[in-house]
Amino acid sequence: MSFFNYAVSKTIMHVPSPVVHHFAKDYVAGNDLDDAVRVCRELSAKGIESTLDILGEYITKKEQALPFKQDCIDILETIHRDKLDANLSVKPSQMGLLMDYDFAFNNLRDIVARAAELNGFVRIDMEDIECNEDTIKIYRILREEFPDHVGTALQSYMRNAMDHLELLGDGPINLRLVKGIFIVTRQQAWRDPELITRNYIQLLERMFELGAYVGIATHDERLYYEAQKLIKKFGLKREQYEFQMLLGVDPELRDLIVSEGHRLRVYIPYGKQWLGYSRRRLLENPNIARAALGQMLRG
Ligand code: FAD
Structure with a gap:
């Protein structure tokens, strides 16, 4: 990260929420589940x-936690009732x-159990x-109890990601x-973008070796290229993996991936608590973050 981008990342946390909202609205479907369902249907088409x-x-x-848990169950029930091409994060x-x-385990278990009843996925x-x-x-x-209905995520910036993957190899x-997007120390995570990318490729290869179903979540064109090579190498069928992208990020790459015959899933956030998520999205896009800071400084 350049010094300028580092400075931007430190300052963006202080940008007032109306400015963040203006720049980040493309990343969030809206305030309500209906907004998310509408976007989901548009993508499904x-x-x-x-x-x-x-x-x-x-x-x-x-x-x-309890209203959020209810929201999650409502999402699963809506997906089931409306037959949406969707799952829950x-x-x-x-x-x-x-x-x-x-407490958290029990909440998550209740959500995954409901997903299993509805043949959904969390x-x-x-x-x-x-x-x-x-x-x-x-x-x-949870995967012991609900093997087809739950998954999680690994971050290639984490220095121990490969150890975690090996730990998961028993099921x-x-x-x-x-x-990976959160603020972590040097002891915990790689900082060099090239190293993070290389680790991503190594993790993906090992995941395929272990027979994992992988959601290859990236907007990095190089990773799309490398993933395609690995998909070919392992002779994977379309149903054995998927690409994933965030709402509002690089629709051109998204359409390209779909046109080349791969499954693609878009992460659709919605709700009133959009500020933390939106700030992280701005941090990932220094050009937009600079514009947001410029607007804040101009007042
Ligand atoms: P980058 O090198 O960061 O980006 C590649 C290209 O995409 C660059 O040109 C970049 O400018 C552009 N780009 C990236 N983000 C944006 C943006 N916001 N706006 C505009 N352009 C952008 N992280 C976690 O830590 N935990 C999670 O559970 C998690 N879930 C995710 C789920 C999905 C579906 C996706 C796609 C990402 C998720 N992330 C999660 C975020 C992830 O860790 C990365 O921070 C993010 O995907 C950016 O990395 P990248 O692979 O796209 O590569």
């Missing part, structure tokens, strides 16, 4: 699947993981380092592979 996410994270009181911190492991997002080990642990337990594996 183009042959694109979705994963729906109710925004909100790092709750500080247990009572806050959920954040462990939204279920209280940073307060009480057992992807447990991977958040920051505080959640990392526990998220893997929860995934390992069916369903993983989203990402570079």
